Amino acid sequence: MAKSVLLASFISVNATDLSAFASKIELKVECEDQDVTTFASGGWNERLAGLKSFELSVTWKQDTAVSQLDQQLWTLFGTLPAFEVRLSNAVVGTSNPKYTGNVLIKEHSPIAGSVGDVAEMDVSYPGSGALARATA
Numbered sequence: 001m002a003k004s005v006l007l008a009s010f011i012s013v014n015a016t017d018l019s020a021f022a023s024k025i026e027l028k029v030e031c032e033d034q035d036v037t038t039f040a041s042g043g044w045n046e047r048l049a050g051l052k053s054f055e056l057s058v059t060w061k062q063d064t065a066v067s068q069l070d071q072q073l074w075t076l077f078g079t080l081p082a083f084e085v086r087l088s089n090a091v092v093g094t095s096n097p098k099y100t101g102n103v104l105i106k107e108h109s110p111i112a113g114s115v116g117d118v119a120e121m122d123v124s125y126p127g128s129g130a131l132a133r134a135t136a
Contacts, residue, residue, distance in 0.1 A: 002095070010089040011058065013103075014072070014081035019089060021069045023120070024059035027085055027099055029131060054127035056083060056103050062110070062119035076105045080128050094135045101131040 011022050032050030064070040080102045092098045103125035112121050 004087060006087065008089045010084070010086040010098075012084040013105075014076055014083075016072060018060075018069065018072070021060050021063060022058050023061055024057075024122075025085055026057040027054065027131075028057070029054045052131075054101065054131045055124055056085070056127065057122070057124040059120055059122050062112075062121060064110070070110055073105065073108050074110070077108050078105065080104055083125075092135065097133050097135045099131060099133055102128045104128055 006025075008019075009022070009025050010017070010019050011025055012018065029052070031052040033047045034050040036046045036048050037044075038046070060069055060073075062070060082100065083103050084098050084100045086092065086096055086098045088096050090096050104127075105125055107123050107125075109121035109123065111119075113119055
């Protein structure tokens with residue numbers, strides 16, 4: 001089994017590479033579980049998969065300079081831009097799949113932190129529609 005260390009992950013939002021601003025990326029995929037247990041289930045719960053969903057969480061290092069992170073995310077606030085994430089910024093392939101879809105930019109924290117902290121923001125963007133995984 002291959003192991004990896006996240007050193008140069010890739011994140012693009014609205015077709016713009018924002019990897020230089022991100023220090024943490026988490027793409028979480030899940031499905032609802034629906035209980036279909038009946039009296040004939042032999043005393044065991046039976047489950048089926050229901051609706052699927054995903055969420056993209058990112059820790060951004062804030063940059064308020066003109067045309068940098070703050071301005072780009074502020075412009076996208078309340079919209080559903082496309083995104084792409086990969087474990088590595090290397091070429092997409094069987095050992096470096098890309099995940100794509102649309103997320104709702106539902107939150108933005110232009111100022112967050114305490115005295116002496118790095119200016120950063122932890123955000124979570126819920127997915128809208130399907131999430132795709134591709135190796136080419």
